[in-house]
Amino acid sequence: MLVELRIRNVAVIDTVTLPLERGLNVLTGETGAGKSIIIGALGMLLGERTAADRVRSGTDRATVEGVFDVSARPELRALLDERGIDADEQHLVLKREVGSNGRSRAWINGSTVTAAVLADIGARLVSVHGQHDSRQLVDADHQRELLDAYVQATAARRRVAEAYAHVAALRAREQELEQRRLEATRRADYLRFVVREIEDLQPTAGEDEALDADIRRLSHAEELQGLAAQAAAAIAGDEHAALGRLGAVRRALASLTRIDPAMDRLQSGFEAAVYALDELAGELSQYAEAVEADPQRLRTLERRRDQLLGLMRKYGPTIQDVLAEGARARAELELVDGGGLDLAALADARAGAEGAFAEACAELTRLRVGGARQFERAVSELLPDLGMREGRVEVVLTPLEQGSATGAETVHFVAMLNAGAEARPLSRIASGGELSRVMLALSTVLARLQQVPTLVFDEVDAGVGGAVAWQVGALMRRVASHHQVLAISHLAQIAARAHHHIVVHKSAVGTVTTSDTVVVTDEARIVEIARMLGGDADREVSRAHARELLSRGADDSVAAVAGASSGVAPRAATPRGAQRRGKPV
Known part of the structure; x- marks a missing residue:
């Protein structure tokens, strides 16, 4: 799992160290605070193509470094050993640097590697699901890939x-x-x-x-x-x-x-x-x-x-x-x-x-x-928990007259998301919020099969709210029982479900604007949840509502989640009212 993400000189970020835990980690903050920059930096670390405009103005290079716990991944250590990369039994460190001239370099445990090798190893450690995945969901090719991933084809x-x-x-x-x-x-x-x-x-x-x-x-x-x-x-x-x-x-x-x-x-x-x-x-x-x-x-x-x-x-x-x-x-x-x-x-x-x-x-x-029928059942079983009580997703396999490079049939998903509605292709029946929830259900089902230990959900809750948002958070928390989850969200209902809550905020140092992160617990977390609810965080009624959400969201304890994971004990809780700020890289 991802233990720590260190970012320096990326966009408006000066220096940020993001500590992560097992279970559900939620990243919140005002719009424009820098949450997307953190996810972009993570993508940069995972080998995505990047450009010189990622480098903070006035500096000559941007650096992202990730520390991963690979104690439960002996096969990954064997793969690194085959490539001549030193790997200890506990931690793996990935690092990417991009210069203001556009040139980039990458390292794994101090050994220089290509961006392709970094991407290959990164794909075995982190899987990112974003809002664009919902848009891809209406594409037949993407639907075929999802089914094939599920049936391990x-x-x-x-x-x-x-x-x-x-x-x-x-x-x-x-x-x-x-x-x-x-x-x-x-x-x-x-x-x-x-x-x-x-x-x-x-x-x-x-x-x-x-x-x-x-x-x-x-x-x-x-x-x-x-x-x-x-x-x-x-x-x-x-x-x-x-x-x-x-x-x-x-x-x-x-x-x-x-x-x-x-x-x-x-x-x-x-x-x-x-x-x-x-x-x-x-x-x-x-x-x-x-x-x-x-x-x-x-x-x-x-x-x-x-x-x-x-x-x-x-x-x-x-x-x-x-x-x-x-x-x-x-x-x-x-x-x-x-x-x-x-x-x-x-x-x-x-x-x-x-x-x-x-x-x-x-x-x-x-x-x-x-595998199609089993896939249908697995996805459809999750839809009621996401506010679609009568929801059902079906896989339609249509034989081709002549086979192609992708097989002898086309694959597309149809869905009935409301009572009395006929099954139609997703591109014709789903609103943005419904697509987000269907995509989350699909990601949840596939996560059970994936060997990737860390899942990132980048604002996949777009278009949902109220009771549905609460259910989305519950589903993310359920996924977090067997994967480390990092979710970027604007919804208090989801943030209240987190085991580990991090707030991104923007501030000015002199004439320079920068983004920073704070791990919030206890009263500080109550204030953030109250802010997300849209009320005045200084009013007791807003804080009472926030406490109620946090109480309901913590029904399954952090200890229980940690126990369901690989057996590593969770970190000690921060003393009441204290905040842990990001440390310099």
Whole structure:
């Protein structure tokens, strides 16, 4: 359970420490005092998305810290251990910090974690029910989720969703293949022409570049031959050629080396140059002899080049593009010839997947049908206690012609909340107050199944009052016998039912407005209840009315509630007239 909530620099809150107890904790205060800010801070601690505007003006960061008693949650400690987070046997500390720049950080027992991990652990500790839940109650998807939560169909729903996704994927592949096959069949003549045209020429990668080089050489054969022969003669043609004229250089270098042996390196360089020139002359001579004008071959190569250019104009612009187009055309033609076998294999796989999907849907339907009547009775039994003596809620399961990712039927709730009225969908028959009470009944029923130790009800009593409010408080107190409950309320009838009463008030410190909390007991609590009743809290008649409410609300003692919990004794009562204020973080 949540033992303590510490808030610093959130909105108008400077520093608040909120001590909580087992049983029913009620948070009250004037409108605008800051109750919603406290719930928002709790949501921030539980991993909800948050923004820089949550940070108190003039400060650089907002911090929320929650201390939880996990002595009765060994499975949670095991989960933390798996994630490498230290956890002692008694307490767990969650912390969230948001900077004025919008960046946030989170810790569990001092270990840095992501917001996702914080949200995962937080969801196992606290469940928040707010006014928006009443509005969601008219949504069919939300109603289906409520029933599935009650019948514990989480695993079955996951199997249905996975089976449906598999079927949908196979259907999509089958449809795509059939479409491609139809398109290939329609284009078959053209595809065969493309394949035949490309295969007849059998182009090869890089062939166009090689053809261009060969054609260039053949087109200038005589010129190339003459240039090569001229260059060879200039190097080694006669004694007047380059090599013949280098004899004088050789003799001079030989004499130089005899006088100065260190110049031998010049002699070696000269000989290497002469050898290279001689080799160059030989290669030029061979090239001149090899180059031969061949008009017939030239015409053949030019014709081949023209054929390739035709292919590239159609399917190019490059030979690689032509080859790729041929491969695509052959692949499409294979769909015409062999696509039927692939379609048959896909159809068999789809049929098997549809069978598995039908089995998963049948299991989910069995859970829903089996639990719907019990769910109806559990919720309907609570409605008389909430001022709807003839109230009844029913679950209507309507089979679908074709199953979906959520199962083989739709789920929606109908209700008869007044004597003589016919059962109608909640969206058509319920006022805001009636929706709030129905939602509270649903939350109460689901709370019995939830492993989450702390339930938060954020003004779910909207639209109710009088005797009904008293009954709503009684129901919350009943839930508090097996869960820690934190209720935010404006109703004295509910506050009088609390085991632990906290008042939020707004005050000014200099020119700065801030919110603070006070735990009220005895006379201070009587004053707060009198204020909530709308009378003058200083008048004895108002206080007498408040005392009467508190007397009636305390029929089941705090000790009894504590005993019904996990066996931890309640905290000692505050001395008469004393008040416990929030402590700094």
